[in-house]
Amino acid sequence: MPTKILEELKGLYVQVIHPPDKEGVALVEHLRRIGCNCEATWPLPTAINPSAAVVLISIERENRDRILRLFRSAQPTDPALLAVVTFEDPSTLQLVLECGALAVIERPIRPFGLLTNLTLARSLWLERRNTGKRIRKLERKLAGNNRTLKAKSILMETQGLSEQDAYESIRKQAMAKRISMDELAAAIINAHELLTFKDLRD
Template sequence: MATRLIRDLKGLRVQVLHPPDTDGMRLIEHLRRIGCTCEATWPLPDAIDPSASVVIAAIEQENRDKILDLFLPVESSDPALLAVVSFEDPSTLQIVLECGALGVIERPIRPFGLLTNLVIARSIWLDRQNANKRIRKLERRLTSNNQIAKAKAILMQTQSLTEDAAYDSIRKRAMAKRIPMDELASAIINAHELLTSRPSDE
């Protein structure tokens, strides 16, 4: 896993939000030596480059509002964020936490630790992406199961079927129409609601 993550850094698109000072130049130099493709942006932009896989941002108290506007709310699709800090004071760390940084790089910029931070941040980011995919899959499955359960109840009530027979009816009809069971279940629910709805009083 670690070997693959290190290999994947080659060509990784990194947006660097850092003043073009000595530390900024060193950061760009080290990233390019690792094999990353860098885009240096300063002053802070209004939006993150959508093609960036990683963003490395200088965290300064005077830019607090701009930084939080740029990175909040934290979305699952956002690139991995690494924060560059000069001081580990509570106010700076608060900004780091609020903007959802997955790692911290200290000034003065040194080669040691940069690769580790990149690999760890990417690993956490990929784990989050996988977790979000599993959650969305489970949510779709739950919605599907609820739709099928509701459709079964309708068939059991309207056609005097047992639960197993109602499920089997939905399954066979879905197979015959070559559509998912939850899609057929939704059609049954909609038809039932249409037939049983009362006209509104005029």
Template sequence: MSIQILRDIRGLRVQVIHANDVEGQQLVDHLKRIGCVVETTWPPPSAYAENADLVLLSVDQEDRDTLHKLTRSHSERAPTVIAIVGYENPSTLALVLESGALAVVERPIKPFGLLTQITLARSLWLERKEQARRIRKLERKVTSMQQIQKAKAILMGSHGISEDEAYQSIRRQAMAKRISMEEMAVAIINASELLNFRPDSV
């Protein structure tokens, strides 16, 4: 995975949110030498570029309000963020934490160490993404199990059969209809709720 991250840095789509000054241009030039595809944005926008894989974000107190809006605009596909800071005071650190930055580059920006910070940040970002994927998968599995359990209880109660017989019944029906057991369970639950529906008395 580590080697792949290094390979993927070439061609990485990077949004640099930094003033258009000498330091900003040097940063852009170095990123291009690394092999990144760079887009510059200034002043700070209200949202990250939709196609950005990585954002290098200049964190300055004078842009505090704009940065608040920017860092709260995270979409489901939020990019990897690296903060660029010139001070280590509490308010600046609060902005860095709020941005969700996974690495920090100090001013004055030096080419040495930048590749390391990008690699570490991307590695952490990919790990978090994989963890989130696993959590979603587990949540779906738990939901599926709960629905199947509920459907089994319905069949056991309405037909007087055992838990295993109820499970096999759901399985057979799902196979016959070429749908998942979860979908079959939901259909059974919905049908049961419809049959047991009692309109409110007027």
């Protein structure tokens, strides 16, 4: 995995949000030597480039509100974020935590520290993304199981079936209609709710 991540750094699209000073120029040059495809951005943009896989941002306390507007509502698909800092005082570190940075690069910029932290941030980002996918898959499965349980209960109540017979009925109907059991369960629930609503109105 680490070797694969290192290989993927070559050609990786990186957005560098940093003043075009000596440190900013050095940062972009180091990234390009690593093989990254860099976009230097300044002043602070109102949005992150959707093509960016990684974002490095200069953490300045006077830009706190604008930085948080950029990153506080981060989504799982958003790029890996690295914070570039000069000081390690509490307010700076608090801002680093609030914006969701996965690694920190200290000024003055050094090639070794940059590569290490870039690799670390990318690795953590990939792990978080994969974990998010697994969680969403489990949530969908749980929701589907709950729908099937509810549909079984409806069939048991309305048709006098046993739990096993209700399950087999859902399974066989789903196969016959060539749809998933979850889809059929949802249809049973919707039909039951419509009929119940109609009965209440009548």
